């Protein structure tokens with residue numbers, strides 16, 4: 001089948017929700033991928049921050065295949081070892097008390113929203129269900145997480161949305177203004193990903209945290225994209241010196257298989273009882289076995305390497321002509337240039353470099369084990385495309 005045949009079949013039979021780039025990725029090694037026809041690409045997208053250690057990673061594959069050879073699914077009616085092991089590891093590494101597993105970022109945020117409302121109901125009774133999120137945020141595509149997403153463009157067509165959401169300016173004053181007696185939680189991305197790789201100000205975040213603590217408003221940090229080593233710490237909240245009550249994650253957690261998690265810290269560890277929430281696929285043993293192998297490797301040494309690669313990229317990208325700003329944290333980097341981000345991404349692809357976009361930004365999310373030569377190749381191609 002030729003690539004054109006594939007495009008025709010895809011267009012005919014798949015719902016038109018994606019504006020795909022013209023390549024069919026077939027195989028690879030770390031951050032280097034090949035198309036079906038054998039064209040080589042350096043991957044600075046990681047399947048949107050999912051392939052934490054790139055593709056074809058030996059350690060991850062071994063963990064996944066070992067579990068596949070045992071049992072591929074059991075349901076949450078029964079105990080499975082990889083799930084307990086992964087929850088234990090997450091709690092050990094973060095100080096969280098309990099974990100709920102699901103399959104995606106949206107589901108992790110759905111879970112956090114339900115948990116926050118239940119926490120408040122248990123303690124204060126009905127009516128305290130408001131959740132404050134930020135303008136320009138992205139929390140997912142389900143009805144609740146779309147309601148939580150603070151972008152007007154996402155709020156077309158699908159009315160009515162869930163009651164109780166308001167969208168604050170990304171400052172302490174902004175958040176405070178939106179909070180009322182009926183607010184049960186504030187939900188933040190510390191680096192807005194889809195919104196254009198925009199980190200929040202550390203001092204503002206700290207002030208938001210202490211305001212929340214004082215008013216028993218739960219602080220939910222959405223680390224679906226920033227989590228699992230992406231920013232050079234295991235979770236991005238560590239950069240900000242805050243202690244969230246709920247942390248959600250997904251994307252890079254499974255290293256390539258669908259897996260999401262909501263981590264509950266002290267205040268809400270016992271918010272859910274049997275039957276309050278659930279998922280058929282959530283915490284699938286194969287996905288969890290892979291995730292254990294990812295998390296075990298996200299140690300201090302690896303995180304320091306991520307920080308080093310990040311500093312190198314920030315320095316070199318900042319020197320490219322027509323680059324207006326370089327933002328982000330760790331290996332989550334946004335480039336504002338004088339060109340359209342989609343155009344830059346298309347031209348990079350023609351030259352063998354995969355990059356993403358986020359609004360007007362070119363977005364870089366390479367695998368954490370990306371090699372020096374691959375980084376230099378990416379800088380060279382970005383320089384050619386952006387400075388021309």
Ligand SMILES: *Cc1c(COP(=O)(O)O)cnc(C)c1O
Pocket residue numbers: 103104105106107109138139140141189193194222223224225226250251
């Ligand atoms: C990607 C993303 C989501 C949604 O995750 P899905 O797995 O696509 O449901 C939610 N929040 C943030 C911050 C994200 O980056």
